[in-house]
Amino acid sequence: MLGFRFDSLQLPAHAEETRKRVRAFLDKERKAGTFVPHRCSWNTFDPEFSKRAGAAGFLGMTWPKKYGGHELKMLDRFVMTEEMLAAGAPCGAHWIADRQTGNQILRHGSERARELILPKIARGECYTGIGMSEPNSGSDLAAVKTRAVKVDGGWKINGSKIWTSNAHRAHYIIALVRTEAATEKRHEGMTQFIIDLKSPGVTVRPIRNMSGEEEFNEVFFQDYFVADDMMVGGLGEGWNMVTGELVFERSGPDRFLSDYRLLTELIDRVGKNPGERQAVEIGRLVSHLSALRRMSTSIAGMMERGENPLVQAALVKDIGTSFEREIPEIARKLVAVEASLDDPDDRFAETLSATMLYAPAFTLRGGTREILRGMIARGLGLR
Amino acid sequence: MANEQESMSAILLEQTDRLLGEQVTKEIISKAEEGQWPEALWKAVEESGLTLAMVPEDAGGVGVEAADALRLVRRSAFHAVPLPMAETLLAQSLWVSAGGEAVEGAMTLAPCNPVDRIGIAADGNGFRLSGTARRVPWGGKAGHVLVLATDAKGASHLALVPQGKAKVSARRNLAFEARDTLVFDGVTVPASAVRAAPEAVAGEGMLILGAQVRTQQMIGAMERCLDFAIAYANERVQFGRPIGKFQAVQHMLAVAAGHFAAATAAADAAIEAHGSRDAELAVAVAKSRAGEAAGEVAAISHQVFAAMGFTQEHPLHFSTRRLWSWRDEFGADAFWQERIGRLVCANGGDSLWPLLTGT
Numbered sequence: 048m049l050g051f052r053f054d055s056l057q058l059p060a061h062a063e064e065t066r067k068r069v070r071a072f073l074d075k076e077r078k079a080g081t082f083v084p085h086r087c088s089w090n091t092f093d094p095e096f097s098k099r100a101g102a103a104g105f106l107g108m109t110w111p112k113k114y115g116g117h118e119l120k121m122l123d124r125f126v127m128t129e130e131m132l133a134a135g136a137p138c139g140a141h142w143i144a145d146r147q148t149g150n151q152i153l154r155h156g157s158e159r160a161r162e163l164i165l166p167k168i169a170r171g172e173c174y175t176g177i178g179m180s181e182p183n184s185g186s187d188l189a190a191v192k193t194r195a196v197k198v199d200g201g202w203k204i205n206g207s208k209i210w211t212s213n214a215h216r217a218h219y220i221i222a223l224v225r226t227e228a229a230t231e232k233r234h235e236g237m238t239q240f241i242i243d244l245k246s247p248g249v250t251v252r253p254i255r256n257m258s259g260e261e262e263f264n265e266v267f268f269q270d271y272f273v274a275d276d277m278m279v280g281g282l283g284e285g286w287n288m289v290t291g292e293l294v295f296e297r298s299g300p301d302r303f304l305s306d307y308r309l310l311t312e313l314i315d316r317v318g319k320n321p322g323e324r325q326a327v328e329i330g331r332l333v334s335h336l337s338a339l340r341r342m343s344t345s346i347a348g349m350m351e352r353g354e355n356p357l358v359q360a361a362l363v364k365d366i367g368t369s370f371e372r373e374i375p376e377i378a379r380k381l382v383a384v385e386a387s388l389d390d391p392d393d394r395f396a397e398t399l400s401a402t403m404l405y406a407p408a409f410t411l412r413g414g415t416r417e418i419l420r421g422m423i424a425r426g427l428g429l430r
Numbered sequence: 431m432a433n434e435q436e437s438m439s440a441i442l443l444e445q446t447d448r449l450l451g452e453q454v455t456k457e458i459i460s461k462a463e464e465g466q467w468p469e470a471l472w473k474a475v476e477e478s479g480l481t482l483a484m485v486p487e488d489a490g491g492v493g494v495e496a497a498d499a500l501r502l503v504r505r506s507a508f509h510a511v512p513l514p515m516a517e518t519l520l521a522q523s524l525w526v527s528a529g530g531e532a533v534e535g536a537m538t539l540a541p542c543n544p545v546d547r548i549g550i551a552a553d554g555n556g557f558r559l560s561g562t563a564r565r566v567p568w569g570g571k572a573g574h575v576l577v578l579a580t581d582a583k584g585a586s587h588l589a590l591v592p593q594g595k596a597k598v599s600a601r602r603n604l605a606f607e608a609r610d611t612l613v614f615d616g617v618t619v620p621a622s623a624v625r626a627a628p629e630a631v632a633g634e635g636m637l638i639l640g641a642q643v644r645t646q647q648m649i650g651a652m653e654r655c656l657d658f659a660i661a662y663a664n665e666r667v668q669f670g671r672p673i674g675k676f677q678a679v680q681h682m683l684a685v686a687a688g689h690f691a692a693a694t695a696a697a698d699a700a701i702e703a704h705g706s707r708d709a710e711l712a713v714a715v716a717k718s719r720a721g722e723a724a725g726e727v728a729a730i731s732h733q734v735f736a737a738m739g740f741t742q743e744h745p746l747h748f749s750t751r752r753l754w755s756w757r758d759e760f761g762a763d764a765f766w767q768e769r770i771g772r773l774v775c776a777n778g779g780d781s782l783w784p785l786l787t788g789t
C-alpha cells in the first residue's frame with residue numbers, strides 16, 4: 048500500500064451553486080469585454096478585475112464575515128478558483144493574497160493584522176507576495192540569512208529577498224527571516240513577519256524576466272522596523288508556518304490550469320474534424336486533465352476536513368506542472384504555426400508564444416520538480 | 431442499510447485479499463502460465479462466492495454493488511490471479527440480469543472488440559450462431575462462453591454456449607493468459623440458452639465493460655509493482671546504502687507514484703460512473719490514463735529491480751506482463767484517446783470545461 052491516498056469526493060450542492068454564481072459573473076465580464084481570455088490567468092495583474100471579483104464576493108470566501116469574508120467552505124473557494132482559471136480571467140493581482148497570505152494572517156496573525164489587512168484583500172484592493180527565496184536560499188529555504196533583531200516594540204530587519212513576485216505592485220509580503228543566528232538545528236530560529244512594502248526601509252527593484260516583463264523582484268531591507276503584532280505565528284515558528292502553507296500553495300487548480308487556455312485554443316485551431324494524431328494527443332491531454340482535477344478536488348476535500356495532505360499536494364504539483372509544460376510542446380507538434388510575438392490577431396500563435404516563454408517557470412515556482420519528487424519519495428517510505 | 435452494505439463489502443474485500451494472498455502462489459501462477467488450469471484455486475474462489483459477487487442474493491449470489499465488485503477485481507489483479515475471475519463475475523451477473531440462472535464453473539464473454547460480430551438466427555426450436563470472435567479471454571478454457579450476438583434486424587441477444595461447441599485456436603497474451611480465437615461455425619443452442627441482451631452490453635456495451643474491468647485490473651497490478659519496487663529499493667544495498675537513498679532512484683519512483691495516483695483517480699471516477707450515462711467518457715479517460723501509467727510503472731519497476739526483475743524467479747514479471755497486455759485489450763490507450771479527442775474537438779474549446787465539470 049502506498050503511504051498516502053486520494054479520497055473520492057463528490058462536490059456538494061453548495062459548491063455547484065457557487066459554480067453557477069461564478070459563471071454568471073464571468074459571463075457578464077466577458078460580455079462587457081473586460082478581459083482577453085487567452086492569457087495565463089493567474090499571471091495577469093489587473094486590479095480593476097480583482098476589485099470586481101471582490102465586490103461579487105469571490106475573495107476571502109472562507110473567512111469570517113467580520114474580516115470581510117463570506118463564511119463559505121473550502122470547496123466553494125476551490126470551485127471559484129477553477130472556474131476563474133478555466134475562463135482565463137485575470138486573477139494575478141489578488142491571487143497570492145486570496146490563496147495564501149490571507150489564510151496565514153487569519154490563522155496565525157494578530158488581531159490588528161487581521162482587521163487591517165483581511166477586509167482589504169476581500170474587497171480586492173490589497174495584493175501580497177511571498178518573501179521566501181533569497182540569493183543563496185532557493186530550494187534550500189532553511190538557508191535564509193535576512194535577519195531580524197529585537198528592538199523596542201518590534202524588530203529591525205536587514206537583508207534581502209529575491210524572485211518576489213509582484214512586490215513592485217503589491218502592498219505586503221510575508222517574509223521568512225532569522226530571529227536567531229543559524230545553528231546546527233537549521234529549521235529553528237526563523238520567524239515570519241508581514242512587511243509593508245510602502246514603508247521606509249524597504250526598497251523594491253524589479254527583475255525583468257526572460258520575456259521582458261516585470262513580474263518578480265528583489266526586495267531589500269535596511270533597518271526596516273516591523274511592529275511585534277505584524278509577526279505571523281509565534282517566535283521561531285517560521286519553518287512550521289512555511290511548510291504549513293505549502294499545501295495551499297501546491298495542490299490547487301493553479302498547478303495544472305496555468306495554460307489551460309492554450310489547450311482550448313489548440314482544440315479550436317485543430318477544428319471539428321481532427322486528424323488521427325491530433326485527436327489522440329488532445330484526448331490524452333484531456334485524460335490527464337480529468338485525473339488531475341479529481342486529485343486536486345480530493346485534496347480540497349481533505350483540507351476541508353482539517354487534514355494536511357502535504358505529500359499529495361507535492362504529487363499534484365509535480366504531475367500538474369509537468370502537464371502544463373507538455374501543452375505548448377504538444378500544441379506546436381499538432382499545428383504548423385510558428386510561435387509569433389507580432390500576430391495579435393492570431394490567438395493561437397499569440398497564446399502559444401506567451402505560454403512558451405513562461406513554461407520554464409511552471410516547474411520552478413513554488414518548489415522545483417526535483418524538490419517535490421524528494422518529498423513524494425519520502426511519502427512513499429523510501430528511507 | 432448503507433452502513434451494512436459498506437461493511438459487508440469491506441469484509442468481502444478483506445476476505446478476498448486474504449484468500450488470494452494465501453493461495454495465489456508463484457507456483458500456481460507459473461503452472462497456469464504453462465497451461466495447467468488451477469482447479470483447487472478455482473474451487474476456493476468459487477466457494478468464497480467471489481464469482482457470484484454481483485448476482486443478487488435471491489438468485490443465489492452475494493449481491494454486492496457493481497462498484498464493490500469492480501474493487502474486488504482490482505484486488506484480484508493485485509494478486510495476479512491466473513483465472514477468468516473478472517470475466518466470470520461479469521458474465522454471471524449479465525446472464526442473471528438477462529433472466530438466466532447462475533451457472534456452475536468458469537465463464538467468459540465474447541466478442542471483445544468492436545470489429546468481431548457474431549450473428550444469430552432462429553433454427554428449428556433453437557438458434558444458430560455464426561461468426562468469429564478473436565482474443566477471447568480464456569475462450570478455450572472457460573466452461574461457458576456468454577456470446578453477444580446480433581440478429582438480422584440488429585437486435586442484441588445473449589447466448590450461453592458451453593465449451594466445446596465453438597472451434598478454438600489457442601492464443602495467448604504476454605502474460606500467457608489465454609486469448610483464444612473462437613469460430614462459431616453454425617453452432618446451435620437451445621432457445622432456453624438465449625435471452626435478449628441487457629441494455630448494458632448492447633451496442634458497444636461489451637467494449638466499455640471490458641475496458642472498465644481491464645482498467646481496474648491495471649490499477650491492482652500497478653500497485654503490486656510499486657509495492658515490490660519500494661520494498662526492494664529499501665532493501666537492496668549498493669555502494670554501502672540502500673538504493674532507495676539514491677536520488678535518481680527516488681525520483682523514478684516518485685514519477686511512477688504520480689502515474690499510479692493519477693490512474694487511480696481516473697479509475698475511481700470510472701467506478702463511480704459505472705452504469706450511468708457518463709460511463710463511456712469516464713471509462714475512456716480511465717483506460718487511457720491507466721494504459722499510459724501502466725507502461726511507465728512497469729518500465730520504472732524493472733529499472734529499479736535491474737537484473738533480478740528480469741528473471742523468471744522474481745514475481746515482478748507476473749504483474750508487468752499483465753500490464754503490458756491489459757493496456758492493449760478492449761481498446762489501447764490510443765484508441766480511447768482518439769475517441770476523447772474527437773468528442774472534444776467536435777464540440778470546440780469552450781465546451782471542454784463543462785464536459786470536465788459535468789455541468
Ligand SMILES: Cc1cc2nc3c(=O)[nH]c(=O)nc-3n(C[C@H](O)[C@H](O)[C@H](O)COP(=O)(O)OP(=O)(O)OC[C@H]3O[C@@H](n4cnc5c(N)ncnc54)[C@H](O)[C@@H]3O)c2cc1C
Pocket residue numbers: 176177178179180181184185186187209210211212213263408411412413414415416417418677
Ligand atoms: C516565475 C517565478 C516566480 C517566483 N516567485 C517567487 C515568490 O514570489 N517568492 C519567493 O519566495 N520565491 C519565488 N520564486 C523562487 C522559487 O521558489 C525558486 O526559484 C525555487 O525555490 C528554486 O530556487 P532557485 O531558483 O534558487 O534554484 P536552486 O535551488 O538553486 O536550484 C537549481 C536547480 O538545482 C536543483 N536542486 C536544488 N536542490 C536540490 C536537491 N536537494 N536535490 C535535487 N535537485 C536540487 C533544483 O531543482 C534546480 O533544478 C519564483 C520563481 C520563479 C521562476
